[in-house]
Amino acid sequence: MTQPLAATPVPSGGVSDEPILRLDNVVKYFEIRGGLLGISHIGDVRAVDGVSLEVRKGETLGLVGESGCGKTTLGKVILRLIPATSGQVYMKGRPIFSLGEREMKAVRREMQVVFQDPYASLNPRMTVGEIVGEGLLVHGMRNRSERDGRVRDLLAKVGLNQSHIHRYPHEFSGGQRQRIGIARALALNPDFIVCDEPVSALDVSIQSQVLNLLSDLQQEFGLTYLFIAHNLAVVEHISDRVAVMYLGKIVELADVDSLYATPRHPYTVALLSAIPEPDPTRRKRRLILSGDVPSPANPPSGCRFHTRCWLREKLGNPEQCSTIDPPMRDLGGGQSAACHFAEQVTIQAAEEVAARQSLIDTAI
Amino acid sequence: MTDRVKVKEIRTGVSETQDDLIEVKDLRTYFPTQDGVVKAVDGVSFEIEAGKTLGIVGESGCGKSITALSIMKLIEKPGRIVGGSIKLDGFEIVNATDDEMRQIRGNEISMIFQEPMTSLNPVYNCGDQIAEAVSLHDDMGRREAHNKAVEMIRDVGIPDPKHRAKQYPHELSGGMRQRVMIAMALSTDPALLIADEPTTALDVTIQAQILELMKALREKNKMAIMLITHDLGVIAEMADEVVVMYAGKVVERSDVNTIFAQPHHPYTHGLLASIPRLGERHKRLAVIKGVVPNPLNLPKGCLFKRRCPYAMPVCDTAPPFQQLGPNHSSLCWLTADQKPPAIGANASGVIAEETAAAMSPSK
Numbered sequence: 001m002t003q004p005l006a007a008t009p010v011p012s013g014g015v016s017d018e019p020i021l022r023l024d025n026v027v028k029y030f031e032i033r034g035g036l037l038g039i040s041h042i043g044d045v046r047a048v049d050g051v052s053l054e055v056r057k058g059e060t061l062g063l064v065g066e067s068g069c070g071k072t073t074l075g076k077v078i079l080r081l082i083p084a085t086s087g088q089v090y091m092k093g094r095p096i097f098s099l100g101e102r103e104m105k106a107v108r109r110e111m112q113v114v115f116q117d118p119y120a121s122l123n124p125r126m127t128v129g130e131i132v133g134e135g136l137l138v139h140g141m142r143n144r145s146e147r148d149g150r151v152r153d154l155l156a157k158v159g160l161n162q163s164h165i166h167r168y169p170h171e172f173s174g175g176q177r178q179r180i181g182i183a184r185a186l187a188l189n190p191d192f193i194v195c196d197e198p199v200s201a202l203d204v205s206i207q208s209q210v211l212n213l214l215s216d217l218q219q220e221f222g223l224t225y226l227f228i229a230h231n232l233a234v235v236e237h238i239s240d241r242v243a244v245m246y247l248g249k250i251v252e253l254a255d256v257d258s259l260y261a262t263p264r265h266p267y268t269v270a271l272l273s274a275i276p277e278p279d280p281t282r283r284k285r286r287l288i289l290s291g292d293v294p295s296p297a298n299p300p301s302g303c304r305f306h307t308r309c310w311l312r313e314k315l316g317n318p319e320q321c322s323t324i325d326p327p328m329r330d331l332g333g334g335q336s337a338a339c340h341f342a343e344q345v346t347i348q349a350a351e352e353v354a355a356r357q358s359l360i361d362t363a364i
Numbered sequence: 365m366t367d368r369v370k371v372k373e374i375r376t377g378v379s380e381t382q383d384d385l386i387e388v389k390d391l392r393t394y395f396p397t398q399d400g401v402v403k404a405v406d407g408v409s410f411e412i413e414a415g416k417t418l419g420i421v422g423e424s425g426c427g428k429s430i431t432a433l434s435i436m437k438l439i440e441k442p443g444r445i446v447g448g449s450i451k452l453d454g455f456e457i458v459n460a461t462d463d464e465m466r467q468i469r470g471n472e473i474s475m476i477f478q479e480p481m482t483s484l485n486p487v488y489n490c491g492d493q494i495a496e497a498v499s500l501h502d503d504m505g506r507r508e509a510h511n512k513a514v515e516m517i518r519d520v521g522i523p524d525p526k527h528r529a530k531q532y533p534h535e536l537s538g539g540m541r542q543r544v545m546i547a548m549a550l551s552t553d554p555a556l557l558i559a560d561e562p563t564t565a566l567d568v569t570i571q572a573q574i575l576e577l578m579k580a581l582r583e584k585n586k587m588a589i590m591l592i593t594h595d596l597g598v599i600a601e602m603a604d605e606v607v608v609m610y611a612g613k614v615v616e617r618s619d620v621n622t623i624f625a626q627p628h629h630p631y632t633h634g635l636l637a638s639i640p641r642l643g644e645r646h647k648r649l650a651v652i653k654g655v656v657p658n659p660l661n662l663p664k665g666c667l668f669k670r671r672c673p674y675a676m677p678v679c680d681t682a683p684p685f686q687q688l689g690p691n692h693s694s695l696c697w698l699t700a701d702q703k704p705p706a707i708g709a710n711a712s713g714v715i716a717e718e719t720a721a722a723m724s725p726s727k
Contacts, residue, residue, distance in 0.1 A: 204635055204638055205638050205652035208649035236643075275568055276597030278600045278641060279624055
């Protein structure tokens with residue numbers, strides 16, 4: 001781990017190597033309580049288990065993983081919407097878990113969030129003007145007409161009709177609601193936005209509208225995104241770098257081109273192979289992972305992926321997979337992966353395994 | 365079971381010499397509401413051959429699920445099938461009595477839903493639920509039905525089936541629950557399986573498992589599948605034939621290769637262009653502008669015209685369902701090479717004539 005960086009001025013526009021956000025061994029455990037009275041601590045759900053990452057100014061860092069891998073929890077911990085168990089997040093050098101309420105309020109102006117479900121994340125009793133302007137009010141813009149003016153500007157920016165300011169969320173379609181959520185996130189001129197599955201709940205034709213909007217806004221305002229999603233095609237489209245998460249840990253981190261061309265973690269390979277491609281002429285034999293994601297309350301020993309790993313099986317079940325937790329290793333070219341045998345992960349190896357597997361016995 | 369024999373008799377009696385297992389013709393399912401009639405399904409036609417998979421694609425609200433529920437005759441009041449015909453092996457489902465439908469559901473047609481947790485009963489264990497389905501349809505004893513249930517659980521690739529049969533739905537993961545749903549749906553060996561977004565709630569690696577399972581079972585059981593999804597990737601992977609629906613109507617249908625290689629309808633074009641694809645980065649995504657029209661306030665003529673980049677005056681008249689090839693039709697005024705239809709003295713061809721008729725002042 002490197003030392004926390006001092007707040008240094010960052011050049012505006014474009015992607016720089018300067019991290020705007022740095023995560024240092026962030027851990028979030030949810031306690032499981034049980035016993036006779038239901039109050040004794042009987043275990044932990046290890047939702048986020050030691051994540052270190054840097055998000056560079058102006059980039060989009062994609063964070064992919066399956067449900068329950070901890071990606072949404074990580075997003076919330078970064079924003080301090082839920083307290084971390086340990087670790088630290090530095091926003092422009094400031095350790096945000098150590099800040100007081102007042103300092104935190106200032107930091108919150110710079111970090112915003114767009115949620116997955118545009119139906120659940122907008123208060124049905126508030127008008128669009130109140131929803132988008134709430135942050136402005138909290139942060140001191142008390143003049144109503146000034147606030148409404150800003151809200152109208154924001155609505156125009158996200159492609160909504162300015163006259164919609166007095167309407168309620170139920171009057172809008174899913175895509176429009178997601179635009180309202182984006183306008184709310186932009187209201188305080190943030191530098192960094194966590195986009196938590198912003199298009200998963202939308203229909204395909206609407207999804208592309210929102211993705212294009214996010215790209216446009218990023219260019220216009222020099223925004224940095226942490227883009228959380230489970231759809232790898234969407235992540236590839238929008239991201240500069242991608243982190244793959246499995247059971248609370250980052251297992252691979254790379255530039256988007258390297259990750260999709262030469263994945264170095266067996267889990268990434270399986271994820272990529274699993275996506276059905278919208279092209280019937282390219283029907284392929286996929287690599288099917290056996291079984292389900294293990295419970296984060298009781299993660300497997302050693303490498304957390306070893307219970308489902310196709311490479312481990314191919315290599316004759318080497319012992320270290322189940323005993324030693326592989327650290328993230330730098331594999332060159334800005335790519336790193338947490339696998340003892342990352343060098344042996346090739347598309348060829350995966351195809352060999354895919355060709356041999358039986359179709360029905362994949363649940364074991 | 366005498367009833368079952370009766371239905372089978374009825375079916376074989378009426379059966380025509382054809383390969384189509386199910387034939388839906390001009391199906392209309394409407395929902396009267398306080399503000400007017402919602403035409404959820406408005407003139408949908410398709411056929412599925414035995415052993416083939418028909419994919420139905422469309423966005424939410426396009427009527428794809430209502431089409432499926434109409435085939436099962438599970439439309440909730442006040443909605444009802446107001447017209448058209450659904451023939452299963454020649455047997456007319458639209459006029460079937462409740463008793464006949466009870467025989468058809470499960471025996472002939474089974475259905476799996478998007479969210480397995482809401483479709484499974486939380487207070488019965490998985491084995492009992494499957495055994496119930498089996499004994500209702502096959503007149504088996506309890507023990508026999510239970511053994512069959514365990515066998516089905518094994519067939520869908522769930523390890524340790526005896527133990528799993530005793531577990532309750534909440535003890536299983538999403539992928540396992542969907543497998544249990546599939547086991548239940550297949551336990552009575554249906555001729556047609558309707559799968560309504562069967563993998564939408566699942567993760568990609570689990571989705572891949574379920575799709576492979578469905579393919580393997582399709583081959584083993586020689587059943588037809590009607591696969592409803594909004595995911596064009598799943599369609600490309602699974603379907604033989606594709607129907608694209610928009611606002612209650614079929615706008616295009618063809619075999620799967622044609623629909624992806626040479627889509628004709630501007631909506632199909634838009635859908636295919638707007639999905640991000642692996643390996644095609646940093647291209648700006650094409651968008652379909654606007655939103656799906658309000659079902660209570662549909663545009664006159666073509667339902668897609670407000671969002672269509674090709675919209676032209678003739679689109680105010682309902683477009684014809686043109687035949688573009690032996691197995692390819694599209695509900696659009698554009699000619700086969702996607703040009704606006706010619707009007708005037710030199711214009712020839714069916715589309716030109718129909719356009720001229722639509723545009724003539726007498727109309």
